[in-house]
Amino acid sequence: GENVEQHPSTLSVQEGDSAVIKCTYSDSASNYFPWYKQELGKRPQLIIDIRSNVGEKKDQRIAVTLNKTAKHFSLHITETQPEDSAVYFCAALGGGGNKLTFGTGTQLKVEL
Amino acid sequence: GAVVSQHPSRVICKSGTSVKIECRSLDFQATTMFWYRQFPKQSLMLMATSNEGSKATYEQGVEKDKFLINHASLTLSTLTVTSAHPEDSSFYICSARDGAGLNSPLHFGNGTRLTVT
Numbered sequence: 001g002e003n004v005e006q007h008p009s010t011l012s013v014q015e016g017d018s019a020v021i022k023c024t025y026s027d028s029a030s031n032y033f034p035w036y037k038q039e040l041g042k043r044p045q046l047i048i049d050i051r052s053n054v055g056e057k058k059d060q061r062i063a064v065t066l067n068k069t070a071k072h073f074s075l076h077i078t079e080t081q082p083e084d085s086a087v088y089f090c091a092a093l094g095g096g097g098n099k100l101t102f103g104t105g106t107q108l109k110v111e112l
Numbered sequence: 113g114a115v116v117s118q119h120p121s122r123v124i125c126k127s128g129t130s131v132k133i134e135c136r137s138l139d140f141q142a143t144t145m146f147w148y149r150q151f152p153k154q155s156l157m158l159m160a161t162s163n164e165g166s167k168a169t170y171e172q173g174v175e176k177d178k179f180l181i182n183h184a185s186l187t188l189s190t191l192t193v194t195s196a197h198p199e200d201s202s203f204y205i206c207s208a209r210d211g212a213g214l215n216s217p218l219h220f221g222n223g224t225r226l227t228v229t
Contacts, residue, residue, distance in 0.1 A: 034218070043205060043220040044156065089155060098144070100218060102156045 002027040002094040006103030013080050014111055021106045023090035024072040032093035033073050037086045080110045116208050118221025133191045133224045135206030141186035142208035150203040162189040196228045
């Protein structure tokens with residue numbers, strides 16, 4: 001089955017700096033890669049996603065890149081703000097098409 | 113946007129009792145729903161895939177007789193934790209895909225915090 005690894009597990013940045021979270025996946029047939037933001041005790045919220053036919057996608061301060069050859073994808077948050085502090089999960093939809101496998105999560109802390 | 117409603121949000125039960133959690137898609141039909149479990153500071157682990165009108169598909173290591181799933185309609189799936197024990201205490205989250213395509217966005221319920229005493 002699919003295996004998704006995520007790094008780093010914790011990340012502290014100063015407000016206004018950029019944050020980068022990286023994930024790798026094992027199933028070369030995976031074709032959909034969403035990113036979720038989860039605040040403490042709440043549901044994961046989809047913040048951006050990318051499909052395998054696209055190399056990069058941007059939405060305001062958030063961008064995601066995908067390297068299919070290397071089987072890794074990254075989340076980039078620019079001009080970070082305190083409200084960006086949360087746990088971020090990457091995920092990959094396997095080649096079987098139905099199951100979403102999550103990474104281990106990154107605790108992002110944006111400090112004033 | 114698509115909304116997935118999950119109830120209850122919190123439940124405390126005694127060891128040995130059963131707890132039912134409901135997951136509803138409010139403004140779309142979901143032939144497939146997913147049940148996840150999340151332990152503190154850990155990732156979401158898929159427990160089972162709930163299929164409307166048929167048996168659920170369980171992930172390896174998840175006991176189907178302990179975690180009963182019923183998906184009787186296109187908008188409702190239920191997870192029953194039977195004979196709950198303290199080690200079952202966790203955050204249970206359901207999700208449903210909005211749209212027929214396998215790449216359609218996955219929307220999550222608010223989760224249920226289960227505490228077994």
